[in-house]
Amino acid sequence: MLLPRLRSLPVWQQDALIALTTWLIGFLVYAAGIHRLVTAYDHAPLWVRLLELTALCGLELLRRWVPGALLLATAVLAADIWLSPSLPVVIIYTDFLYAATLYGSRRTSRVMIGVAALSVVAVLAAVLVLAQQWRAAVLAAVSLLPFVLTPVWWAANVRQQRDIAETERANAAQLVKIAELDRRAAVAAERGRMARDLHDVIAGHLSAIAIQSEAALSMPDAKLAKAVLKSVRENSVSALAEMRAMIGLLKADGGDPETTAPARLAELAKLVESARASGLQVRVGSTVDDGVPLPAAVDLTAYRIAQEALTNAVKHAPDGQVDVDVSFFDGVLAVEVRNDVHHPYRPADGAGTGLLNMRERADAVGGRLTAGPADDGWLVRAELPVSEPR
Template sequence: MRLRDLRSALPRPRELPPWQQNGLVALAVFAGGTMLYLAGSHRLLPNGDPVPLWIRFAELGAMCLAAFLRRKVPWGLLAATGIVGVDVALGLSLPIVIAYTDFLYSAMLHGSRRTTRVLVGVTAAGTLAVLFAFLAAAGWRAAALGAFSMLSFLLVPVWWGANVRQQSDIAASERANADQLATIAALDRRAAVTAERARMARDLHDVVAGHLSAIAIQSEAALSMADDPKTAQTVLVAVRENSVRALEEMRAMIGLLRSESAEHEVTAPARLAELARLVESARAAGMTVTVDSTVDEELAVPTAVDLTAYRIAQESLTNAVKHAPGGRVSVRLRAADSTLTVEIGNELLGAPTQSGSGGHGLLSMRERAHAVGGTLRAGPSGPRWLVQAELPLAGEPS
């Protein structure tokens, strides 16, 4: 097996469980300390070491056992500090000091915020105390040597642990922000899909259900007019117009769905200017329709409002033909105070069967009105069923 393959097969130390990482640290401390003790390079102070070597190894073994508590702050640090205190009493040795620096680093990395602040303060105070002690006892040269020692064995691991922890906290915060942004993006996508599905459902209902309902009613009327060929022909002409109209709008919707760019949307060619077609279709089904409009043809009606008004009129006339066949229907259009008002009322023949809160048609009309910032009311009004929509002629929907 190649060395590169062996490296890829072995887990990285950071990927190991905490207790295994602690075991590796303990093994490294024992191996390094053993070499220093056997080489006689462990003594930090001048002169020889009067302490037997087995006591030094006992200290080293205790420090290695304490390494398994290095993440248990502050208990691991307190245990290591006690061992260092014993080592200072016997004569400071390099392996113990080096091992202690790892405890300082771990305390800064894994301890609580309060523990790290206390540790920084204690380290700074201890460093100053040692410096003044060296300065008072042996002069500035000993103080300089003591400062270098404190910097290497106390301040550096504390600073390093604080810096690593800060970077880890920043990375964790960035990951949390990224997760939140991903969640928000997923919710936005879900909302966009839901809104698009609702829009498609409205369009399919208006295009398919509206025209097919009219075709079904008109064809039934044509079948009952076998003795009146002229009227039957008029009804069949209306059936054909509804069929052609449904095909045109379906093609427009398919073109919109297949379009890759939203900048060139192909919208259904339905506008209030073509209200006459809806009226003629209802009349062909046997309805008596009157139209009262004060809307100027040159009035600038926003495209979305224009289409919404048309769809509301289409659905209302379809419902009137379905629920009050042969009855009277009135269509009123008003434009005043930057508001377009659409009213469609029909006679209630027998018990009212239309509901002001249910049905896909009424729901579709309300959704369309709300989408452009308008309102819609539908329900019995005296002897009639009245649908009234108020749509803004200017401004964006709220």
């Protein structure tokens, strides 16, 4: 519990606590007279040793200032060695080696590792050349070298682990960003799907309602006008039913299959009747019987494409001839809607999303859609792959 609390302190408070603690321990070591490393008697007075200790502990407040603090601490260490090496100064100096390796730049850290390695060779070589009693000198050098190697090696390992942790945090942050982008893309895709569904459900029915209402107002025959108004009502009821089904799917995770079931190609006859009530002459060619198993997505896509194509024909080829053909061959469901309009449908007319929605729907199930002039009319053809049942 104590260590996490200390780490939560501000940096300057941590360094001040280190400085105070080291000064107290050093004072006790000097007062006990166990600070000598080489000579049996210390010729320097106690106040000089305490002055060195105070100066070095004061520099602990600047231990993260690299390399300035290390250079000043080295000067204090040199003075201590000149007087006679003492244990508190040597131990405190190791913290400056540790701080310079950990908090310095990458270049400084590499330099510290190189200096620590070279110091081993340099100290041993100097001892062998200058010392008269070489065995005692080598033993003393070997005893002092860990004070240089250990803090540098330790700080290098701590720095490596810290860099690894920072890299992992950066990777985690990138994964969070990627997940957020994926979520936004999924939301955008879902909004696009909802927009297509709303367009197909509402635009088709409302277009038929508008055209049929206008036709009913201009019909002198009351019986014929009544038939048209009946078709208007059917389109209104269908639009409301599909809208309720869509809202039910959006409001709840599950729903009643009877009220939320999507439109199917088997209901193509209703679309044809609505188009005929709008004034089109619709001829239906071959259709797919109920024995052919169609995946729900393909079934709905085929229905929506036929609905959109008939809606476009009502808008752009009123009172014209339309041929509808649905066929299934070699694992492919083909939907063709041909009208006798003599100019291509331009998306600039009206909302301009009909062809785009049809193509997106076909692409979503792995199919393709073509729309353009054919002979002396306009043809919309969708080819939707159907997986063979196993």
